[in-house]
Amino acid sequence: MPIVSVTLGDRQVSGRTPADPPNCMLIVIDRQADGHLPRSFWVCDCPLTPMTAPSASVVADNARVDSEPADESVRAVRNFFDALGAAEWDRLVESPSARVALELHRRFLRRFVQPGWRVLEVGAGPGRFTVELARASTSVVVSDISGVQLELNRARVAEAGCEHAVHDRRVLDIRDLSAFADGAFDCVLAYGGPISYAFEEAGKAFAECVRVTRPGGIVLASVMSSIGNLRYYLPGVAEEIKVFGAEAMDAVVHTGDLRPTQAGGHICRIFRWREIAEMISAQPCRLLAASASNAISLGDPSALERLAADPQLWPRLLDWEEELAQEPGMLDGGTHILFAVEKVRHPSSPTAESHPSHGK
Numbered sequence: 561m562p563i564v565s566v567t568l569g570d571r572q573v574s575g576r577t578p579a580d581p582p583n584c585m586l587i588v589i590d591r592q593a594d595g596h597l598p599r600s601f602w603v604c605d606c607p608l609t610p611m612t613a614p615s616a617s618v619v620a621d622n623a624r625v626d627s628e629p630a631d632e633s634v635r636a637v638r639n640f641f642d643a644l645g646a647a648e649w650d651r652l653v654e655s656p657s658a659r660v661a662l663e664l665h666r667r668f669l670r671r672f673v674q675p676g677w678r679v680l681e682v683g684a685g686p687g688r689f690t691v692e693l694a695r696a697s698t699s700v701v702v703s704d705i706s707g708v709q710l711e712l713n714r715a716r717v718a719e720a721g722c723e724h725a726v727h728d729r730r731v732l733d734i735r736d737l738s739a740f741a742d743g744a745f746d747c748v749l750a751y752g753g754p755i756s757y758a759f760e761e762a763g764k765a766f767a768e769c770v771r772v773t774r775p776g777g778i779v780l781a782s783v784m785s786s787i788g789n790l791r792y793y794l795p796g797v798a799e800e801i802k803v804f805g806a807e808a809m810d811a812v813v814h815t816g817d818l819r820p821t822q823a824g825g826h827i828c829r830i831f832r833w834r835e836i837a838e839m840i841s842a843q844p845c846r847l848l849a850a851s852a853s854n855a856i857s858l859g860d861p862s863a864l865e866r867l868a869a870d871p872q873l874w875p876r877l878l879d880w881e882e883e884l885a886q887e888p889g890m891l892d893g894g895t896h897i898l899f900a901v902e903k904v905r906h907p908s909s910p911t912a913e914s915h916p917s918h919g920k
């Protein structure tokens with residue numbers, strides 16, 4: 561429910577003010593025109609419109625949040641996705657580049673997930689990949705930290721005629737999967753960033769995914785990428801530097817933690833591929849494959865629109881994307897980093913491989 565509209569650069573955006581807004585601040589939750597996840601902007605000196613905010617945690621009386629504990633931030637993320645509601649369903653179909661991202665994630669899933677598997681989906685959201693898992697003939701335990709997203713998941717999956725594949729639905733935080741025994745699943749799917757929303761506890765979140773996967777089973781995940789996001793969202797980055805200062809952006813660049821510049825909005829942790837490789841090597845698993853999402857389709861949207869409109873070229877473009885996005889030099893270049901690991905059968909066997917081409 562948009563409450564206010566403002567002009568930001570050359571764009572008109574709408575958003576909500578915090579519940580008890582300070583005098584000259586406005587939070588705008590702004591969906592990118594091409595459907596990528598919204599970023600929030602703080603805009604100074606805007607007229608305020610009274611409102612009821614969905615999340616009390618969005619209020620901060622200045623821009624900096626230096627050391628917010630993970631728990632508080634995870635609650636803020638849950639509130640964010642509760643408030644985002646059904647808009648999350650559209651994220652991966654709103655533009656050609658979003659559709660490329662959907663296809664890359666879908667191909668990864670089809671490549672590794674086998675019929676008859678028991679899968680835990682964490683951070684499932686409204687269910688785009690729950691539907692894919694159903695179509696891959698798996699049995700799915702659907703989970704998310706947001707009760708609103710889980711209810712949307714129930715509705716969307718039923719609409720797609722896929723509810724038969726859902727074994728259970730649970731509100732769960734990826735950092736604590738203690739509801740499940742070690743090795744309970746053939747596969748854990750954590751697409752679209754639940755690991756990124758664990759902030760400094762990302763390693764613990766990934767360790768939980770590995771723990772509940774059986775030896776020989778697979779963890780498939782995607783996290784938000786550091787370099788790719790900073791490049792893709794550069795106009796927003798420039799705005800944030802004006803509001804928060806270069807030091808806050810320094811912190812983002814060096815830690816990947818967006819809380820210093822996204823206080824109260826879409827907070828998460830963005831990663832470099834190197835950090836993901838380190839996270840994998842700390843667990844009893846080995847890397848099977850990694851990919852950026854997307855590779856060549858994050859540039860000029862109008863050129864991409866034209867390619868997408870050509871029924872001969874579009875499938876080729878998707879094949880080029882799939883191939884190029886897996887090049888080692890590309891892994892940091894998309895808005896997301898996708899990866900697949902196998903839990904090792906014997907923990908003493910070699911862990912992460914140095915090159916992510918294995919398993920293709």
Ligand SMILES: C[S@@+](CC[C@H](N)C(=O)[O-])C[C@H]1O[C@@H](n2cnc3c(N)ncnc32)[C@H](O)[C@@H]1O
Nearest residue numbers: 641683684685704705706709733734751752757
């Ligand atoms: C960007 S959406 C991705 C949804 C879906 N997996 C997809 O890729 O389309 C991220 C989802 O992760 C959930 N999430 C965020 N933090 C989480 C956490 N700590 N534990 C579990 N889920 C979380 C959100 O509620 C949201 O539904």
